Amino acid sequence: MPAQLIDGIALSQKLRGEIAARAAALTAKGKQPGLAVILVGEDPASQVYVRNKVKACGDVGFHSVLEKYEAELSETALLARIAKLNADPAIHGILVQMPLPKHINPHKVIEAISTTKDVDGYSVLSAGELMTGLPGFRPCTPYGCMKLIESTGVDLRGKHAVVIGRSNTVGKPMGLLLLQANATVTICHSATPDLGLHTRQADVVVAAVGRRNTLTADMVKPGAIVIDVGMNRDDAGKLCGDVDFAGVKEVASHITPVPGGVGPMTITMLLMNTVEAAERL
Numbered sequence: 001m002p003a004q005l006i007d008g009i010a011l012s013q014k015l016r017g018e019i020a021a022r023a024a025a026l027t028a029k030g031k032q033p034g035l036a037v038i039l040v041g042e043d044p045a046s047q048v049y050v051r052n053k054v055k056a057c058g059d060v061g062f063h064s065v066l067e068k069y070e071a072e073l074s075e076t077a078l079l080a081r082i083a084k085l086n087a088d089p090a091i092h093g094i095l096v097q098m099p100l101p102k103h104i105n106p107h108k109v110i111e112a113i114s115t116t117k118d119v120d121g122y123s124v125l126s127a128g129e130l131m132t133g134l135p136g137f138r139p140c141t142p143y144g145c146m147k148l149i150e151s152t153g154v155d156l157r158g159k160h161a162v163v164i165g166r167s168n169t170v171g172k173p174m175g176l177l178l179l180q181a182n183a184t185v186t187i188c189h190s191a192t193p194d195l196g197l198h199t200r201q202a203d204v205v206v207a208a209v210g211r212r213n214t215l216t217a218d219m220v221k222p223g224a225i226v227i228d229v230g231m232n233r234d235d236a237g238k239l240c241g242d243v244d245f246a247g248v249k250e251v252a253s254h255i256t257p258v259p260g261g262v263g264p265m266t267i268t269m270l271l272m273n274t275v276e277a278a279e280r281l
C-alpha cells in the first residue's frame, strides 16, 4: 500500500486559521502583529520566498514591511536598519533573508536583531533556549517538520529518528526537537560512510541535505515516516526534494511532497513565531 501523503498546504491552512484568530484578537486590542522582512541583493529564489512571506502575512491579518536593498548595501547600514526596527513598536518580528552578500557577516546581523523579535530562531540565544528546553523561538523549518510529524498521530517516544544533514538552520535544531519529543536520534552527514545503514533502522527520516535522490526506497524501513526538506531542481528544472519520492512512497507509511510539504510549513511557523512575539511584547 503506498504511503499516505502529509499535506503541508492543508496543515498550513488549518494552522494559519488559528494564527489569524490570534492576530485578530491582538489587533482588536490595538496590537496588530507586524513582521519586517529584509532582502539584500537580487537573488531570484530569495525574491520569490520573501514575496511569499509578505503575502502570507497579509492572509492572516498581519502588518508587514518588505525592505529591499541593493547587493552593495554596507553591513553598517544594514545594522542601522535593524536597530531602527528593534525600536519600532509596530514590528514584532524581524527576518533578514539568507544568504547575504559575502561582504556582510551573517552572525553579526543575526545577533543584532532583538531577541524578542528573532522569529527565525537563528540567534545564539534562541539556539541555547532550544538546547536547554527553555521557551523561545524555534527555527521555522524544523518546527514545521515537527508539526508535520505530529499530524500523522504517531507518538515519537522511543522511536528511532534519523536526520540527514547538520546545518544550523535545519539539521541540528531538528535533532534537538526530536530528542525533546523523546525519540532516539541519529544525525547523519557528508562524512557518514554508510547512510543506508542508519536510515534503514529509522522509524522517522528527515532529509535535509540539498541533493536530490539522497534517500531511495532501498534505504527506507517499511512503514517509516519520511519528511523531505530538500529544495532542488531536477533535469527538467522542476522543483524536487532530497527524497526519491516515486520509489520511497511505495515503502513509507507517510511522506511529504515537494513542493507542498515542508516549504509552506516553514512560512506558517514564521507566522506562528510572529504572533507569539506580538503576544509576548
Ligand SMILES: Nc1nc(=O)c2c([nH]1)NC[C@@H]1CN(c3ccc(C(=O)N[C@@H](CCC(=O)O)C(=O)O)cc3)C=[N+]21
Binding pocket: 048, 049, 052, 095, 096, 097, 098, 099, 120, 140, 231, 239, 258, 259, 260, 261, 262, 263, 264, 266, 267
Ligand atoms: N532568514 C531566513 N529565513 C528563512 O526561513 C529562509 C531564509 N532566510 N532563506 C532561504 C530559506 C528557504 N525558505 C523557504 C521557505 C518556503 C518555501 C516554500 O514555500 N516552498 C514551496 C515552493 C515554492 C516554489 O515554488 O519555489 C513549497 O515547498 O511548496 C521554500 C523555502 C526559507 N528560508
